[in-house]
Amino acid sequence: xxxxxxxxxxxxxxxxxxxxxxTVDRGRVMGIVGPNGAGKTTLIKTLLGLCQPxxxxxxxxxxxxxxxxxxxxxxxxxxxxxxxxxxxxxLELFDMVRDLRGTPGVLDASLLRGFALESQLDKPLRVLSGxxxxxxxxxxxxxxQPSLLVLDEPTAGLDPLSSAILKDRLLSLRGEGVTVxxxxxxxxxxxxxxxxxxxxxxxxxxxxxxxxxxxxMTRQGTLERAIAALMIREVA
Amino acid sequence: MSVVTKIVxxxxxxxxxxxxxxxxxxxxxxxxxxxxxxxxDGAKAILTLSSATLIVVPLVTLVLSTIxxxxxxxxxxxxxxxxxxRSVLFKGLYLGLALPLAAGFIAGVSLPFLLHGxxxxxxxxxxxxxxxxxxxLTFIFTAISFSIALFAEDRxxxxxxxxxxxxxxxxLYDGLVLVAVALFADYPIERPILALTFxxxxxxxxxxxxxxxxxxxxxxxxxxxxxxxxxxxxxxxLAAGMLGLWIAVPLAVGARQFRRKxx
Numbered sequence: 001x002x003x004x005x006x007x008x009x010x011x012x013x014x015x016x017x018x019x020x021x022x023t024v025d026r027g028r029v030m031g032i033v034g035p036n037g038a039g040k041t042t043l044i045k046t047l048l049g050l051c052q053p054x055x056x057x058x059x060x061x062x063x064x065x066x067x068x069x070x071x072x073x074x075x076x077x078x079x080x081x082x083x084x085x086x087x088x089x090x091l092e093l094f095d096m097v098r099d100l101r102g103t104p105g106v107l108d109a110s111l112l113r114g115f116a117l118e119s120q121l122d123k124p125l126r127v128l129s130g131x132x133x134x135x136x137x138x139x140x141x142x143x144x145q146p147s148l149l150v151l152d153e154p155t156a157g158l159d160p161l162s163s164a165i166l167k168d169r170l171l172s173l174r175g176e177g178v179t180v181x182x183x184x185x186x187x188x189x190x191x192x193x194x195x196x197x198x199x200x201x202x203x204x205x206x207x208x209x210x211x212x213x214x215x216x217m218t219r220q221g222t223l224e225r226a227i228a229a230l231m232i233r234e235v236a
Numbered sequence: 237m238s239v240v241t242k243i244v245x246x247x248x249x250x251x252x253x254x255x256x257x258x259x260x261x262x263x264x265x266x267x268x269x270x271x272x273x274x275x276x277d278g279a280k281a282i283l284t285l286s287s288a289t290l291i292v293v294p295l296v297t298l299v300l301s302t303i304x305x306x307x308x309x310x311x312x313x314x315x316x317x318x319x320x321x322r323s324v325l326f327k328g329l330y331l332g333l334a335l336p337l338a339a340g341f342i343a344g345v346s347l348p349f350l351l352h353g354x355x356x357x358x359x360x361x362x363x364x365x366x367x368x369x370x371x372x373l374t375f376i377f378t379a380i381s382f383s384i385a386l387f388a389e390d391r392x393x394x395x396x397x398x399x400x401x402x403x404x405x406x407x408l409y410d411g412l413v414l415v416a417v418a419l420f421a422d423y424p425i426e427r428p429i430l431a432l433t434f435x436x437x438x439x440x441x442x443x444x445x446x447x448x449x450x451x452x453x454x455x456x457x458x459x460x461x462x463x464x465x466x467x468x469x470x471x472x473x474l475a476a477g478m479l480g481l482w483i484a485v486p487l488a489v490g491a492r493q494f495r496r497k498x499x
Contacts, residue, residue: 009498048316048317049317050316050317050498051499052496069320070319071319072320077314081310083308083310085311087249087254088246088250092249099242099245100242100315101319
């Protein structure tokens with residue numbers, strides 16, 4: 001369970017997060033939405049320890065993560081842009097991260113098969129296409145059986161088939177009790193994947209809860225319409 | 237095996253396959269081979285190689301390291317999301333860059349001498365000093381590059397700062413010192429000039445090499461003063477110690493930046 005409370009982050013004069021409160025229950029898939037600059041990426045980076053918050057706290061299963069690093073052993077992270085050491089192969093990359101973690105992670109067989117990735121694993125990463133690198137990125141995020149998955153625009157650059165395979169795998173992982181956080185601009189994708197959605201605007205959580213609650217509250221048929229209605233209401 | 241070693245091993249594996257590192261090593265190999273063929277393997281060869289080392293090693297190290305740190309930004313973020321302490325990751329990333337660069341330089345300069353039977357025994361100490369000095373410069377400017385790239389978010393700005401640093405320490409510095417000497421010619425300025433030598437790692441390296449070779453040519457003003465004050469064994473060891481400090485300080489600054497940075 002993730003409990004984020006009164007989280008703020010200031011970059012110079014610019015306050016990106018202005019008191020974010022958010023709770024994500026174990027085994028739930030939560031989508032994080034909001035316009036550009038709303039603080040989605042900063043929120044994710046703070047959770048991963050890439051950013052230190054100005055104030056506030058993040059608890060993971062009741063314990064603070066601030067200034068810690070061991071908790072990341074349970075997190076799989078799939079960044080938006082996949083850039084790896086150019087001259088290594090995917091296999092060498094996996095070995096490197098296994099070595100660093102000191103745990104023998106197992107490659108996700110269903111993803112490998114679905115992505116048809118086996119033949120690409122011993123080529124230098126620099127010759128792989130952007131989409132193929134994104135598949136490697138997904139496999140790396142799932143390498144260590146994480147209990148929390150953090151995904152930033154996971155299907156960007158993936159073809160429809162691979163995108164469907166990844167989403168199916170995420171849903172099956174939810175069934176196994178894995179908590180998933182997804183930041184995305186593709187509302188239909190979030191609607192397909194997520195139980196809950198958090199809507200960030202100007203560094204504050206404006207809504208957090210089940211998708212159904214949001215659509216009935218705004219009297220809209222789809223998540224996209226519901227978010228649009230929220231944004232119009234906020235601006236007005 | 238420590239986590240630092242593991243990071244270094246993987247980074248080194250990547251770097252050793254990099255085209256630029258091979259070009260860099262080949263450059264020094266061809267240069268050294270050419271110099272030996274034209275002017276033998278004695279003092280003159282080492283002097284020529286010294287001049288080249290003092291210019292090329294800082295330049296190539298600054299440019300390649302700065303570009304590398306920017307290119308590795310996304311991967312660094314991925315590594316930061318692993319259960320590794322930041323200070324450990326920094327050490328690994330730094331050594332993973334400095335060691336291959338140093339290896340390229342050492343291999344390029346040493347191989348021709350080894351192929352030609354080890355070089356003139358009378359100048360072997362000078363030769364070893366040259367290799368050690370070039371290696372120290374590599375470690376110094378890799379650390380400075382990390383600091384620059386962590387400071388400037390924009391890569392063009394970072395590269396500009398790196399080139400500015402090189403112009404200053406490699407080319408302009410001795411000229412600026414001469415201007416200062418001319419301006420304050422009526423004052424006792426030997427000690428301030430010595431301090432100026434300590435403030436520039438390339439100047440220090442030059443002094444160290446020329447003290448070993450015992451030649452006044454290419455000495456520059458600071459070198460001449462240094463030799464006058466520190467003749468005897470104290471000079472080289474002091475210069476070497478200062479070079480060590482020039483590795484330690486930028487590295488400590490870079491590590492601090494890395495620990496505190498918001499990626």
